Amino acid sequence: MPPRAEAAAAYLQAFVLSGVAAVLLTRAYLQATGYPQLGGGGLHIAHVLWGGLLMAAGLGVALVFLGGAARMTGAILGGIGFGLFIDEVGKFVTTGTDYFYAPAAGIIYGVFALLVVITQAVRGRTRLLPAERTANALDAVLGGLINGLTDRRRAEVLRLARGSGALTEAAVAGLLDAVPRREPPPPRFWQPWLARLRRFVIGLTAQRWLVSLVVVYLVAEPALTLIGVLLDGVTGALDQEREWGAVLGVSASALVTAVLSVTAAFRLRRDPVDAFRLFKLAILVDLLFGQIFNFTVNQFGAVTAVGADLFLLAVVTAEHRQLRREAERPASAPGAPRTG
Known part of the structure; x- marks a missing residue:
């Protein structure tokens, strides 16, 4: 291979x-x-x-x-x-x-x-074998022969070759010495703005009020979707729908998401780590299954729903990771302060 x-x-x-x-x-x-x-x-x-x-x-x-x-x-x-x-x-x-x-x-x-x-x-x-890491190191060396490699990239090449044997490591280091050095490129104008946006999003996902709001939304939204479909069926609005298969797909996804979210809500106090694992699973079900049918029903207007799901996934994933770190921390270790 x-x-x-x-x-x-x-x-x-x-x-x-x-x-x-x-x-x-x-x-x-x-x-x-x-x-x-x-x-x-x-x-x-x-x-x-x-x-x-x-x-x-x-x-x-x-x-x-x-x-x-x-x-x-x-x-x-x-x-x-x-x-x-x-x-x-x-x-x-x-x-x-x-x-x-x-x-x-x-x-x-x-x-x-x-x-x-x-x-x-x-x-x-992608856990590379030592031979594969060496191959990637040599590929980086070849790529830098014309325009050179920065000090940071050189350190990455040496890290890739580490553990492949003394002779191989020495050979890679010798080849690297033949590659011209290149100064790192100046920061792009958009990089500071991107860094600020990243810090803002990370800080926002740690806010306790936002996490609570997301939990309420995840429990309520699929239930409201199911109620809306039922009301459309009672009032006859569904008679005008041409994509019945997609409507059934949206309904099935909402039902699964609702079951997962309600189950997670009941587990919040007893096992918050598992609860947020279920919340994450509920969002993934909607992203990977429900949104396919949502696009069929609403066409590209469903892009906003995907964006909302991705934001919810970011908040839930961040909270899940934080809860797992707290659960794995020794009991004698001081608790990390929570934002909010």
Whole structure:
């Protein structure tokens, strides 16, 4: 088996994020411009063709050039191309080549949700063997022969080679000495703002009032969704719904989420760690299952619901980690102060 790339998860993440951005920007542009067609006289240049071209370009960059920068560039180009390709999936699952086929939005979301799951699986299981770490160290050395390596990257290369044997470590260090040194690039204008935003979000997720509000929302929201579906059925509003399968999917997801959230609420006092594990599971059920059907029903208006779910997941995950740290701390150790 070929050696695995240390930054595989980062490349996959760039692929997914650029693909998602391509779909959202394409849909926003087409809606704002009235869905124009490139071509004339019966000729229609579908953007799936541009997607194929960009995927080929991304693959070409990764095949022709060495180094992590080339792989990252290829991942981004390929992700944009894949986004343009999957955006037209409705044309290829219907006999009438219907771009506006309602389940297409759910299919697109489901594909990217699966890619996110794969990315997280790679991130969590990329424990490289010593030979693979050495291969990654040598790959970094090759990538730095032209433009050089910063001191920080040099330290990372030596860390990768550590544990591979004295001879191999000495060989890698000798090769590294032949690579020119490069000064670290100046900070980008947006990096301080991004750091401030990160600190703000981390501080916000630790607020006790916000955690309590999230708990109440997680218990109430799926129950209200089920009540809304039942009321629509009683009043006859569901008679106008064309995607009955998607409505049933949303209802089933809300039911599972409600059971998990209510169970978690009852366990809060007795076992808060397990309670927040169940809250996290409830959000993941909605993200990975319910939102597929939500996109089918509400189309790309469901993007806001996904954003809300991601924020809830961040709050719950942060609280779960904090509770686990407190549970694993020795009883004699002083408790860490909680914000709020």
